[in-house]
Amino acid sequence: MTLALIDISLRLGEAAPLFSPLTLTVRPGEIATVMGPSGIGKSTLLDGIGGHLDAGFTLTGRVLLEGKDIAGLPAEARRIGLMFQDAVLFPHLSVGDNLAFGLARSVRGRAARRAAVTAALGLAGLSGLYDRDPATLSGGQRARAALMRTLLAEPRALLLDEPFSKLDAALRSEMRDFTFAHIRLRNIPALMVTHDPADAEATGGPVVDLGSFPVRSGRA
């Protein structure tokens, strides 16, 4: 599985593009990093790839996943996982049910699904917390639960939007190692947006600086 971006650019309405066309290939198990100043449209780029653009934005260029252009598909059909700054666990569901929500439909039967969730909780160091209210978890626990929920959906690629920026320094490197290890284990391509050069360094993958591209006038 390879994620290839070809001549991607984004614009709001009739305004000038947010950045010059971007071309980038991310191989399976590889983590590419997008950096750049605030407001240049890094998060919007991830929204465009994932299919979550706000009304008014348009994406031009091609987004190839396993060689197929997915730019026209609705978000839910793209099978691209997303990780945010905040864990965005659903507050009305227990920790385990949040993971069950993510777990792919291919795992069938109540017992098998429950076992898959329990195993994922174990992997994330959350054993025995199936029935816990997500609001009572620590920041690190929440982040790990969110990653597991994303991975259980068996995504074909992963987008990370400043995933570690809200964690404190000690937790950050631990969570970084945990996340990257799982991406390599699953052997899926990942694209990360970050402000932290240390994040980019830890990936060992390609780094794109959107700010260094010659930007035509008028950012949104």
Next chain:
Amino acid sequence: MNRATRDGKILRGGVLTVVLAAIVLPILGGLWETGRAGFGVLPAIGATELSLAPWRALATMPGIATSLRLSLTTGLGATALSLLLAVGFCAAVHGRMSRRSSGRMLTPFLAAPHAALAIGLLFLISPSGWIARALAPLAGWDRPPMLTTGNDPWGLALILGLMVKEVPFLLLVILSALSQIPVRAHLTAGRSLGYGRGLVWIKVIMPQVWPLIRLPVMVVLAYSLSVVDMALILGPSNPPTLAVMLLRLFSAPDITQILPASAGALLQGVGVALCFVGILALERLGRVIGLWWIRRGGRGVSAEPGLLLATGLTMLLMALGTLAMASLLVWSLAWRWPWPMLLPDSWSLRAWGTPGTGWARALTTTIVLALASTAAALVLAIAWLEGEDRARSARARWAEALIYLPLLVPQIAFLYGLNVVFLRIGLSGGLVAVIWAQALFVFPYVMIALSDPWRALDPRLARVAGSLGAGPWRRLFAVKLPVLLTPLLTAAAIGVAVSVAQYLPTLFMGAGRIATLTTEAVTLSSSSDRRITGVYATLQAGLPFAAYAAAFMIPALVHRNRRALSGEAAG
């Protein structure tokens, strides 16, 4: 304990006493008197013996079973359909519509009194109305078709009328609930896990919205199950819904009918309470089924067609509502209007021409009642909110329930009994009694409308004022209230709209001697003179509109040089 919090405690205690004495006690007293009469005890008409005779009399009323069934089907049907449409519409348009523009779209429907809307709708759907006129060339009709479109025996017109009014209300409530939930983040998270938009709404967003809208939905349900004015205008007439049947019994020339009517009023109350229990049971069941469904992880169902349908139907309802309001005005000005022309042949102000004999008096009375009940409600609401601020404590759940109480008890279940109480203390039949009874229903809406903006007020403003030496009263009158001018006036406009719309409280407490635009319009609605009816209904709808327009224009004028207060910041 410092002085400020002690002041707050005293203020809060005072407000609570007033709320208990002026709102809770009358409702309980009314229920008690209705209950006694329902079991045969109403000394005023010489009935003193406790018995089940009123119930037996009620059970043998002709058509009682049909009336009960009609109340249930129209009430439950209108509520369930309204909720479905409102939820579907929100899911479809959320994020594509700003709160401001949706507020502007909904306001006219929220302002329009039920009775005026019902009359307009009756004009619109009747065989001589716009819909039939527009269809005439297509259907080849050369005279109005012989169809029963209003007052149909199934209550469909009533359900439609209720929906035109309740869908906008629920939309407002849901949009306000959604502003407390990170909808965008959850929608993105859900879709990135492979769930379609509609499914994320059902599995993720709605379970979070429901606890925030449960009470307003119960208000809609209680209202729809027991509505009187709309049912008189649009509902089936023989037999009518239970509430209308009870109104007929209460006002029958034979005063002994009051006893079975009271039994029926109790039945109405119990019926609404049982439906509440049903809602809570459904909620439990929904939670179990929902969890089972979520754990299965199914992504296959597409809810998109449902969302589109809900959006289309909601737009259709709003179009019907708009046309209904327009037809009121057109009929009031029509002179010759041959069928099937879409607009009158000749126009005339004749129906408006004799204010002295009719509408001017009703208009004055309506304005006096609206201003008095709104002022009372507004003062009480401000005192309540200021008390919360000074005592530095959030609102308890029972206090929230207390605010909603008058909206959850069906009016017909306690208003007759309240009249008995008022008779005993010598209030009945006067303006004060009507103002009091209307304020019971004005206060909750004013309180609900004012609470959120009041809490959203930057607390640093009052603190800065305090540090500059301003005492609590100066902080209230010189800082908080001026800054909150826009929401205060909006709450007042809502209060006026609620007061103008009241039918049953005016009828019962006024003992038939106090005529408002609403009571006159409802009485006229069954007459054949659409021009006169149109005048009253137009005025009835116009008054709340005028109040909203004032609430919009006064702050714009007062704050014309205050940018921070001119936009949504203040509201």
